Amino acid sequence: MFNQTFKLTTLAIATSLLAACGGGGGGGSSEAPFAPKTISGTAVDFYVAGADVDFTNPACQEAYPDLKTDENGKFTFNTTENCQETGFIITGGIDTVTKLPFDGQLKVKEINYQANSTNEIVASPLTTLQAELPDAEFKAILTNLGFANDKNGQGITDITTFDPITEGSNQQKAAVFILQQILTQLENAGLTTTEAAKSVQTTIATTPLLTGSGVDSAVITTIFNNAATSSPSLQAEIQANQTKVENVTTTINTSLTTAGSSTLEQYLAGNPTIVSEIQEQVTPALYNNFEIAGYNITSIINSDNTQRLAINKTSIDSLAQVKFNLNKAATGTDSIKLGFQATAAIGQNGQPETLTAYISEVNVSFDNTTAINKIIIPAGTIIEIETTLANAPKGSFEVAEDTEFLGDSIALTDLVAAFPILSQPYNNYKNLIVSSNQVNAEVSVFVAPTTYPVSATLGLNLGTFGLPNKAATVFSGFTSTGYFVIQ
Known part of the structure; x- marks a missing residue:
């Protein structure tokens, strides 16, 4: 009796262990093996070529230490078991339209790309604001930034997959470029990226950035004035850089009115004198x-x-x-x-x-x-x-x-x-x-x-x-x- 009970008990234990381990009959584990996913990315000021793409996940950074955008601002990487969720910081490179060295940064919040339904990511000044601001504050300013809908009137549901160059109107492209100039010039004056984003949010929360004729220069002035008020020790630097952005905004707005049926990037590419004017407004020499x-x-x-x-x-x-x-x-x-x-x-x-x-x-x-x-x-x-x-x-x-x-x-x-x-x-x-x-x-x-x-x-x-x-x-x-x- 003892032996029979012992054998039955042993068999029950062995059976339960096999089931727990996925054994028995050679059925194997029910869990599917990891399958890498290819993610395609884009860096947008206009497109930024030759920029360094850094990951906030150290495992991703170790796997792709030299990842850069190509001549069209594109990059790709594959997820791994240790590199599924990550954010991005993109720096350096050259704006493909204005030919300006890109001396700001583009940020993207952390996303689980293995679980995400999309295979694409777009890094833009919009995603930088999203990464730096509380979610409720960012969502509250999207309409005033001019990004409730794309150029076809379709609602924008995910700003991290929205490419302003292919999906945006000329005014939206202008807004993206000027937004990056605001963030860059505030950072160059000594503000952190978070402080620069907050200065934008404080103003845009109550005032639209875009008007019928383009980017509202008065809004630019208010953003910089708010930044100077918040950081009085940097007032001189902020005001000097404010002038740069205001001048660039005037040139971009003029281009919007004269571009006709051309896209903004096509118009600027065909008018190097205008691009040179933008360059001179931002930098001391060429x-x-x-x-x-x-x-x-x-x-x-x-x-x-x-x-x-x-x-x-x-x-x-x-x-x-x-x-x-x-x-x-x-x-x-x-x-x-x-x-x-x-x-x-x-x-x-x-x-x-x-x-x-x-x-x-x-x-x-x-x-x-x-x-x-x-x-x-x-x-x-x-x-x-x-x-x-x-x-x-x-x-x-x-x-x-x-x-x-x-x-x-x-x-x-x-x-x-x-x-x-x-x-x-x-x-x-x-x-x-x-x-x-x-x-x-x-x-x-x-x-x-x-x-x-x-x-x-x-x-x-x-x-x-x-x-x-x-x-x-x-x-x-x-x-x-x-x-x-x-x-």
């Missing part, structure tokens, strides 16, 4: 001249495969040399990313050989001048040179200490001289060209400044630079290609 290999940017842009610019072999080092000038004297510094890519075809039907160089940071200073008066490669800068030449090593170097260079232009040959580890791939490439009778070369330069904008009137395009299989080197910058014949 880069209005570039030289590559001693040629001005107009000559570079006008060159092509049938109209090549002549370079003597004795001046071969100038191919990887770039010079910047401001439109007016300024006192300040700028941090610039640089990329060079030269492709040389030796002889009539020669095999093209490529030299690519990346410099993660170049600091240039202006001392009440229009020309660079100091160039420093700071400690921690990554410099890389790669070439397609057989048996040529790749040069990779992290600068150990601040290194200063003389002159008003940045030349790859100067870096090679300062850091010998870079010399062999560069010299191998240079010697190949010098030893040949005639060489056709195309040289592309990529420049991404962070303080002074590149004048829209130069007509430079935005492009993406990056070394293969090295995500950290990827950036969006202004680019142009010069076509040269080397004799």
Whole structure:
């Protein structure tokens, strides 16, 4: 009796354990395995290219440490078991319409993307306000911000999936751009993002931002006055930046009335003089001249495969040399990313050989001048040179200490001289060209400044630079290609 009872009890326990573990009959667990989900994101001021996308979830940040927006302001990532819920902070990059360096930040509140029904996320000044304000306060101001409905009159139910560029009216696009200017300029004056958002909320709670003719300049004035009242020690800085936003608002409103049937971004893209005016209203100076290999940017842009610019072999080092000038004297510094890519075809039907160089940071200073008066490669800068030449090593170097260079232009040959580890791939490439009778070369330069904008009137395009299989080197910058014949 005891043995039978013991056996039955043991069997019952074993059966219950198998059931709890999903065992028995090999049925396995009823819980479905984790399936990653691809999330597509967009950064909007207008679209922001080459911006850093940082996650508030450390596991996501560890999985995607170098995530950036592409030349259209887009990015993607996959959820993981440890990266399902996260918020975002997006910084840096270049506004694709105004060509202004993006020196503000876009925030998105934490969302569980694995459980969410959508696969999309849009980071905009609207989501920044949403992330910084209590939910009730944010919802209360959406109508006065001008975002109760999209351009088709449909109600906007989720601001984190609303893309003002594709779904918004011209007035809504103007409101988004001006909102970001308000937040950025208040932060530049010394306010925190939360304080800047609160200044917007306090005013917009009772007064609509948009009127029939565009953004209400009087509302801009009130927002800045409220901010100055709340932070009297920053009053001078706030008032100075207030003027910038008021001037930009006037220009944007004029563009709204003259754009006709064009979208606002199309109209501005077709009117570089207006964009340059916006740039000048926000920043103290612009880069209005570039030289590559001693040629001005107009000559570079006008060159092509049938109209090549002549370079003597004795001046071969100038191919990887770039010079910047401001439109007016300024006192300040700028941090610039640089990329060079030269492709040389030796002889009539020669095999093209490529030299690519990346410099993660170049600091240039202006001392009440229009020309660079100091160039420093700071400690921690990554410099890389790669070439397609057989048996040529790749040069990779992290600068150990601040290194200063003389002159008003940045030349790859100067870096090679300062850091010998870079010399062999560069010299191998240079010697190949010098030893040949005639060489056709195309040289592309990529420049991404962070303080002074590149004048829209130069007509430079935005492009993406990056070394293969090295995500950290990827950036969006202004680019142009010069076509040269080397004799």
